[in-house]
Amino acid sequence: MRWRVENWLRNPRVQGTGDVLLALFMAASSVAPVLAGDLSWGKPKALGVTLALLSTLPVAWRARWPLTAFAIVLGANAGCIYAAAPRQAAFQPFVALVLTAYSVGSRAEGRRALWGPPLLLAASVPVFVAATLHGQDSGNIIPSLVWLVAGWATGRTVRSWRHKNMALEAANRELAEQRELRAQAAVAVERGRIARELHDVVAHNVSMIVVQAGAAARVLHGDQPDVRNALDVIAATGRETVDEMRTLLGVLRSDDGQAALKPQPGLADLEQLIGGVREAGLPVTLRIEGGARPLPPALDLSAFRIVQEALTNALKHAGAARAEVTVRYEDGQVSLEIADSGHGPDGGPGSGQGCPGHGLVGMRERAAMFGGELEAAGGDGGGFTVRARLPLPAQAPA
Numbered sequence: 001m002r003w004r005v006e007n008w009l010r011n012p013r014v015q016g017t018g019d020v021l022l023a024l025f026m027a028a029s030s031v032a033p034v035l036a037g038d039l040s041w042g043k044p045k046a047l048g049v050t051l052a053l054l055s056t057l058p059v060a061w062r063a064r065w066p067l068t069a070f071a072i073v074l075g076a077n078a079g080c081i082y083a084a085a086p087r088q089a090a091f092q093p094f095v096a097l098v099l100t101a102y103s104v105g106s107r108a109e110g111r112r113a114l115w116g117p118p119l120l121l122a123a124s125v126p127v128f129v130a131a132t133l134h135g136q137d138s139g140n141i142i143p144s145l146v147w148l149v150a151g152w153a154t155g156r157t158v159r160s161w162r163h164k165n166m167a168l169e170a171a172n173r174e175l176a177e178q179r180e181l182r183a184q185a186a187v188a189v190e191r192g193r194i195a196r197e198l199h200d201v202v203a204h205n206v207s208m209i210v211v212q213a214g215a216a217a218r219v220l221h222g223d224q225p226d227v228r229n230a231l232d233v234i235a236a237t238g239r240e241t242v243d244e245m246r247t248l249l250g251v252l253r254s255d256d257g258q259a260a261l262k263p264q265p266g267l268a269d270l271e272q273l274i275g276g277v278r279e280a281g282l283p284v285t286l287r288i289e290g291g292a293r294p295l296p297p298a299l300d301l302s303a304f305r306i307v308q309e310a311l312t313n314a315l316k317h318a319g320a321a322r323a324e325v326t327v328r329y330e331d332g333q334v335s336l337e338i339a340d341s342g343h344g345p346d347g348g349p350g351s352g353q354g355c356p357g358h359g360l361v362g363m364r365e366r367a368a369m370f371g372g373e374l375e376a377a378g379g380d381g382g383g384f385t386v387r388a389r390l391p392l393p394a395q396a397p398a
């Protein structure tokens with residue numbers, strides 16, 4: 001609650017409204033005695049009203065133009081002293097002078113904050129000296145000057161505190177932003193660690209279960225429908241588990257949760273993929289053979305990733321070359337062929353050593369997960385070719 005009140009009081013609009021109201025109050029309290037015949041403002045009444053307004057209304061803009069307000073109020077004070085002589089001048093103009101002196105100390109910026117106050121203070125000395133020469137009490141000179149200096153010094157102190165508070169608030173905001181960034185970085189690191197552990201342990205082992213179930217079904221002798229059905233269920237469940245696991249890993253590795261909810265790419269997105277590879281410097285052509293058909297989401301994603309990984313490796317290792325991607329929709333399967341005319345991963349034509357790192361291993365795992373096969377080899381005349389065969393599930397449209 002206190003913090004809200006302080007911020008409300010610091011609002012420039014609130015401060016400006018307060019100054020306007022203060023100036024109007026001081027002007028009213030000054031003009032009323034003049035109209036009532038108070039001689040401390042001098043004669044005639046028109047002169048007294050003018051001096052009353054000039055010495056009080058500038059308080060309304062003391063925060064925005066402090067030096068101008070101080071100069072006008074100081075001149076009006078001098079006029080009041082001369083007009084009221086030999087009587088004591090009114091007190092309201094001096095109050096306004098102290099308020100504007102405070103504003104000079106708290107609001108003036110740059111060189112004006114250093115040179116303006118001494119010059120104006122020096123200009124106020126003749127005013128008080130003249131007041132003494134016109135028969136007014138000389139004992140008011142020193143206290144009046146002390147009040148002006150004290151008002152200006154208080155303003156400078158408040159200004160220093162205000163700037164320090166602003167600097168502390170800026171530092172606190174920066175620290176809060178840094179803490180938030182560190183927290184986000186820690187979350188990202190932890191997500192990456194969890195994703196790697198899940199991928200290295202769970203996803204890999206489930207993929208091996210799918211492969212082993214498929215291999216067991218192939219070597220099973222005789223008609224054993226219960227066993228075959230159990231193996232098919234194991235393989236199908238394993239594929240679904242791996243697909244869901246990879247979706248979860250995408251969420252963990254993504255910095256933007258909304259991006260992770262976007263649809264996964266498939267073979268329908270190859271044109272966009274190939275366009276990016278072309279922009280990266282590798283000319284690629286795409287051929288589609290057979291009638292394109294809807295594929296199961298997991299198989300469609302794996303096929304896209306195989307093409308993506310093969311083109312990435314070609315871009316890295318083929319050198320000045322061209323690449324061709326062929327997608328064949330056949331009865332019961334989808335075939336992929338990614339061929340480039342480069343010099344191969346090891347720099348020699350027809351090396352046939354495969355792609356460095358885990359690129360080929362990952363592509364083979366993706367193909368094996370659906371009971372498919374993947375071959376990668378270099379040609380005798382150079383270049384490198386990746387071929388993948390992905391069988392379609394029995395329930396998929398033929």
